[in-house]
Amino acid sequence: MKELVGFIGLGNMGMGMAGNLLKAGFPVIGFDVRKETIDQIRGLGGQRAESPFEVAKKARASILVVLNFDQIEEVVFGKDGMKEGLRAGDTLIVSSTIAPLQIRNFGQRLEPSGVQVLDAPISGGKEGAEAGTLSIMVGGQKENYERCLPILQAMGRNIYYLGALGNGLSLKVVNNLLVAVNNLAVAEAVSLGAQAGLDPKLILEVIPKSAG
Known part of the structure; x- marks a missing residue:
């Protein structure tokens, strides 16, 4: 039991x-x-x-x-x-x-x-x-x-x-920081693409399938 x-x-x-x-x-x-x-x-x-x-x-x-x-x-x-x-x-x-x-x-x-x-x-x-x-x-x-x-x-x-x-929470802080930075980078990149005339939906479809 x-x-x-x-x-x-x-x-x-x-x-x-x-x-x-x-x-x-x-x-x-x-x-x-x-x-x-x-x-x-x-x-x-x-x-x-x-x-x-x-x-x-x-x-x-x-x-x-x-x-x-x-x-x-x-x-x-x-x-x-x-x-x-x-x-x-x-x-x-x-x-x-x-x-x-x-x-x-x-x-x-x-x-x-x-x-x-x-x-x-x-x-x-x-x-x-x-x-x-x-x-x-x-x-x-x-x-x-x-x-x-x-x-x-x-x-x-x-x-x-x-x-x-406390070490578990320290790593969670690091994880959350990386997520926040990544989200900000994605938002900036999509905005840049949109200003260049690209469809934001298409940007978000292509990027995850591309290596660089």
Whole structure:
């Protein structure tokens, strides 16, 4: 019997990820602030939690896919938060995109209680989350990463261990920067072509099929 996995944040990315955990045979207990979303995870075969505290109380490993660091703080340290339900040896896998310094400070706050943290930002979009083909960039203690690897493999195709806590998010920052620069370059190139009288749609069709 595979271990029960907690899941907090069942939005566009989280629902697909939780669904793939269930398909891989992991029992899942999920929580989201939206009642209809919690009902949906139950419809997929998961358990419904009434609070983040309940998730932490029942699962030894939990995944957080919320919007930002403020929501992580609320989920863990707020009213009915995870903190009071966490035990030494539990693991929080944070897949939200936040600053590397934030996740390191977060890990330090939980360290005295024996709770481990992995930063595991994701790339691949909603389609990748639903198909189980995400790229996952992981930072944290290696032995904890290895223990959680089967959970990560149920959600992603490409899993990369990058060393210390925060390194996964550092690479995600690099990835996002490259994407932004590439998008800007494409926009400038298409604009230049349009000024020369070319059809923008044709430019975007030809360029991906050309080597230079």
